[in-house]
Amino acid sequence: MTLLEDKSELGTRLTIAQALERLMKDGLAFRFEAFDGSTAGPEDSPITLRLVSERGLAYLMTAPGDLGFARAYVSGDLEVDGVHPGDPYEVMKLLMSQLRFKVPSAPEMLQIVRSLGFGNLKPPTPPAEEHLPKWRRAFEGLRHNKKRDAEAIHHHYDVSNRFYELVLGPSMTYTCACYPELDSTLEQAQYEKYDLICRKLDLKPGQRLLDIGCGWGGMVRHAAKHYGVKVIGVTLSREQAAWAQAEIERQGLQDLAEVRFGDYRDVVETGFDAVSSIGLTEHIGVKNYPAYFQFIESRLKVGGRMLNHCITRPDNKTTQTGAFIDRYVFPDGELTGVGRITVAAQDAGLEVRHVENLREHYAMTLRDWCRNLVENWDDALEEVTVGRAKVWGLYMAGSRLAFERNEIELHHVLGVKVDPQTGEAAWPLRPTWLS
Numbered sequence: 001m002t003l004l005e006d007k008s009e010l011g012t013r014l015t016i017a018q019a020l021e022r023l024m025k026d027g028l029a030f031r032f033e034a035f036d037g038s039t040a041g042p043e044d045s046p047i048t049l050r051l052v053s054e055r056g057l058a059y060l061m062t063a064p065g066d067l068g069f070a071r072a073y074v075s076g077d078l079e080v081d082g083v084h085p086g087d088p089y090e091v092m093k094l095l096m097s098q099l100r101f102k103v104p105s106a107p108e109m110l111q112i113v114r115s116l117g118f119g120n121l122k123p124p125t126p127p128a129e130e131h132l133p134k135w136r137r138a139f140e141g142l143r144h145n146k147k148r149d150a151e152a153i154h155h156h157y158d159v160s161n162r163f164y165e166l167v168l169g170p171s172m173t174y175t176c177a178c179y180p181e182l183d184s185t186l187e188q189a190q191y192e193k194y195d196l197i198c199r200k201l202d203l204k205p206g207q208r209l210l211d212i213g214c215g216w217g218g219m220v221r222h223a224a225k226h227y228g229v230k231v232i233g234v235t236l237s238r239e240q241a242a243w244a245q246a247e248i249e250r251q252g253l254q255d256l257a258e259v260r261f262g263d264y265r266d267v268v269e270t271g272f273d274a275v276s277s278i279g280l281t282e283h284i285g286v287k288n289y290p291a292y293f294q295f296i297e298s299r300l301k302v303g304g305r306m307l308n309h310c311i312t313r314p315d316n317k318t319t320q321t322g323a324f325i326d327r328y329v330f331p332d333g334e335l336t337g338v339g340r341i342t343v344a345a346q347d348a349g350l351e352v353r354h355v356e357n358l359r360e361h362y363a364m365t366l367r368d369w370c371r372n373l374v375e376n377w378d379d380a381l382e383e384v385t386v387g388r389a390k391v392w393g394l395y396m397a398g399s400r401l402a403f404e405r406n407e408i409e410l411h412h413v414l415g416v417k418v419d420p421q422t423g424e425a426a427w428p429l430r431p432t433w434l435s
Helices: 003-010 016-022 054-062 066-074 089-098 106-116 134-140 146-157 161-168 186-200 218-227 238-250 286-299 323-328 338-347 359-375 386-404
Strands: 031-034 048-051 078-081 208-212 230-235 257-261 272-278 300-312 351-357 409-416
Touching (some): 016 031, 016 106, 048 054, 054 066, 054 078, 054 106, 066 078, 066 323, 089 386, 161 359, 186 218, 186 300, 186 409, 218 230, 218 238, 218 257, 218 272, 238 257, 286 300, 286 338, 300 338, 323 386, 338 351, 338 409, 359 386, 359 409
Parallel strands (some): 208 230, 208 272, 272 300
Antiparallel strands (some): 048 078, 300 409, 351 409
């Protein structure tokens, strides 16, 4: 091709499908159809992505990557055939495995933008399900102050208790399960998770447990019911606290168990035999780890145990969650590696005794939550918008892939508050929780 011919081709207006193909290194692994009538990709693909409106095109152009895709998909401007919206695992797997973008030259990029329309570089109003951007959240104060943390928790958890019942199942447990066998049910795995934590904490009747970030009170009820422990649970979600306290009373556990609506930092009681934290650390911010573990240490009696259960990175770098997760799922979420967690716990005076990675178990948990969402889809749509339900399917399927690929992990860190004078830890010679 001569230089003149090359310039002529760059002046040609492209269809939407042609523009997309120009951005692909290896072509499209799925069928693509656009509202301008253009198509691309294999006709026999089991999955078709259909861009149905110019607004969807503007979402994709103004926020390239996962945020733009999510906006177009959640709003209904990008349709996906071949998968259920409650479990788009297969399309996520295909996109994450085979989508390779290339960086076009400046003239090529100009041609693509000109073809798609400069007017589409003006961002449309985001879907109603999207949370405020970080710069808007700044008006609520610094990251992870009490007001801003409460708002972030409200965005994700105060949706509909009935919706969570449909997705999570009877246990109402929104954290990684522990599957004793490959064919164990979700309920069996959640029971085993709570029981494993109780065994690791060596709980006994009459002892006192503080469960911070307790959610709907699954750990609170399990420890009280099966171990005879007196438990205080704390959650920043008003909806969770109301549901949990009602369930405690329904099961007749009110003499042993209590769930409070509030910030864990406001708990004044001390001298607990154990502190459990299941899925809270992801929300507090890495810079707050020292104060967080100091709080835990200050609430334990000598010989008391601490179990921290949280999502981690496979390295010890600190990253904020991606744009989609930050705006639609966990505002202000932040992850780091288990090394940073153990260091913070040790620096706070806790002796770390055991660390365990349950990564594969979280992938299986997410698989089962997606299955629940698919099976209860119609009932779920009576509780939340179709956009919100799509968000859940998208994030759970994507998270499942991330755990499978070791992009994120799930760690238990078990520690003890030793006697400062003698070093006594009241610890057995070998682990007792495996039997």
